[in-house]
Amino acid sequence: MNKKNSEKLTFECETGNYHTFCPISCVAWLYQKIEDSFFLVIGTKTCGYFLQNALGVMIFAEPRYAMAELEESDISAQLNDYKELKRLCLQIKKDRNPSVIVWIGTCTTEIIKMDLEGMAPRLESEINIPIVVARANGLDYAFTQGEDTVLSAMAHRCPGKMIKKNDFEQNKKSENLFVQTFFEFTKKSLKFTPENSFKKDKNPDFLYKNHSNLVLFGSLPTTIATQLTLELKKQGIKVNGWLPSQRYDELPFLGENVYVCGVNPFLSRTATTLMRRRKCKLIGAPFPIGPDGTRAWIEKICSVFNILPKGLEDRENTIWKSLEDYLFLVRGKSVFFMGDNLLEISLARFLIRCGMIVYEIGIPYMDKRFQAAELSLLEKTCVFMNVPIPRIVEKPDNYNQIQRIRELKPDLAITGMAHANPLEARGINTKWSVEFTFAQIHGFTNARDILELVTRPLRRNKNLQELGWTDLVKEKI
């Protein structure tokens, strides 16, 4: 079956009967990232039960998220949505006093056509807390795309009005004016007073090249964000802000002369919003996952700013060398991605570069434009490593995939938790795909972590192999 693999990228589309997390799960990492936020998921018991089980112990740590659980009277419109939401939001304001409340619309609010976008501005002015509406529902999106909906909604809240043409010309001439507008919008924030920033920025002029503003988008743990920021600093590139920022009132300035670049493959909607609504210029690059990806990502940003990247090749080679002990384990091994979190293309590209053979890349949704650079790097990597190009299966069908896994017997299946134990019991090594979403996988520094994850089942099962109990079910798959 894999013999069909061609020289060109091929895209297939199956039935979409696959297992993935509901996109509302994005609150799990976003509430931790945006420290002064509160996420209110407006949905039913089903949503609540999912969150409760998916997020496990986080539930008990007084998280800054909650369910607005819709009851029968809400569904049948016996109660007024607006009044109900106002009551809950006032309670949240009283208990937690967040800087922003994010409403997560779910399938149910879609079906009963609750006008969240319409109610939010009214309520916002009444209770005096910004309300951001994101429709992260399972009707339209899968898992990580939840973050995409939140960030694209948040992009509208970033400071910086749509600048008119002639203003823009002026801005170009005087950086100062730009700085002023910037601080006008962020003066509310305590940490970002002009004085502080000037102090911070006193020296950087020596370090940074003169380039347009750069804003990176995608939620990453703060340490990873710092690592990537420093990586760019080495090239003399200054990162003017991140979407999302650590705090809601530190959202970056956006405008016509701002370049933006994504760090995760599932952010296509955010990219579109940034381009179309905020007039930013998108840098389409491969994603900084794996040393190859990170290098390509930096090189692309450098090329846009006409900067000659320095020391990158050495840096990449050093990282590859340091990975040798892991590469030894994975070389020549085969992988099957069942697909559930949209990181699949980048991970597959990295693993192919590591010397693995990828049979199939399942993926919930493929934005060929947003991922164009990543796809072409995948193609190049396959040629470079002299392996056939894997098939990319959009909206996969898990049942069919399991039949294919049975035929292909890959050394490793990267899959959701619903299938992991049953596959293990049938002697197939598995790695839970969800871990890639929560682990730190970006940048040069963390390439090791990806391989740590990928090789863990291989290492564990190598230890157990000698016992000869690989097949633990009575009937074969």
Add this chain to the structure above:
Amino acid sequence: MKLAYWMYAGPAHIGTLRVASSFKNVHAIMHAPLGDDYFNVMRSMLERERDFTPVTASIVDRHVLARGSQEKVVENITRKDKEESPDLILLTPTCTSSILQEDLQNFVNRASLESHCDVLLADVNHYRVNELQAADRTLEQVVRFYIEKSKKQNNLDLKKTKKPSANILGIFTLGFHNQHDCRELKRLLTDLGIEINEIIPEGGSVENLKNLTKAWFNIVPYREVGLMTAKFLEKDFNIPYIKTIPMGLVDTGNFILEIEKIFKNYNYFTNFDFKSYIDKQTRFISQAAWFSRSIDCQNLTGKKVVVFGDSTHAASITKILSREMGVRVSCCGTYCKNDSDWFREQVQNFCDEILITDDHTQVGNMITRIEPAAIFGTQMERHIGKRLDIPCGVISAPVHIQNFPLGYRPFLGYEGTNQIADLIYNSFTLGMEDHLLEIFGGHDTKEVITKSLSNDSNLNWTLEALSELNKIPGFVRGKIKRNTEKFARENSIYQITVEVMYAAKEAIGT
């Protein structure tokens, strides 16, 4: 709308899926949006299931929203029929898709014409019942369907088995220690010379449901699931059922005596001496009776505890604590609101107060107020206990993966009494050790913690008052702090000084 962080019982479709996936060769199809098939993860992870969970979703997406499911559901059913050839396919919506009000019954009717297997629509209102009620309802629905079916085919066997036999109703997947309980019940029944006729739904086959009527009587080990089925079988086929839960020494004894009564009603006489069996088991085989008599257990006398869980476990554990171990149950509660009358009746004389709620903050506040020496509850209470530094034994679902132990840990029967005694005793000793450490100044580096679950405190503690508070031994510190604050609030004092502390002490007398 309700602001909710946590819930005790899941949504209705989870109950339906638990019943469906417990049966052998039954497949469930959910009419649900992407991501709602979370049940598969729970089963695969919590139960460490080796087989693929027989649940798939017929995905509701934008197109379905616009045009209706049309052929999709029927296609998915017939496809599953071909792929896995199950005996039964059970279709269920989720809360979300049930609002679409598509005529799922119509899809089921059409699909059952085209497929070899039986097809049923789970008849459950997703906004009125919870997981457990739905499971009860679905089990009854499936049983009723197959009994009606075999009535029509004229192969329903109403003749009783030669030897006395029983059905066990309500053992199912993701149930709290259900597998172990089932094994223990089997052992007990074997001791009594009773054959097991059918166990449903776990591991049962729907083709065998017609045999249910051959049993002499039914056993419903848990209140929550199986009762409707037992009532149906009693009404239509005159099969008696035992609803006493064989948990704890007294109730296990009662359970056995009820069996004896059923034998008498059938005019079946055996030379098996039930009374001496109970006596021997209670006094010598099980260690629990001796254990509560031993001096170790004396230390537990009058200790205050709080019990919370599903109605079966909360009621039984309360009775064990108060009747069999001499522990004082300050408050006992359940989240099974639908069964509150039964619960009240069960525990009335065994505890000081009864709390019936499914709001975990209420439970948290109750525990904070009572400050028990130990809690027996669900995973939620375990976490409340962690925050308040009160030990907790988990006695009921909702549960974690650690409540699916590999070793043999029944709660029912005589071995169950041993397990429960261990659980109770271990929770307390840990608590005692902790207190001794505190009394003898162990590692007292703790800051004053509020120990209250709400953060509405607007009281100011002066530095002197705080340092005075720090001198108080840790294990009563929280209580003093709370009492002082209560006093301050009642007297509209916002600045707490050392004077206020002592005034409070005098007023309250702690």
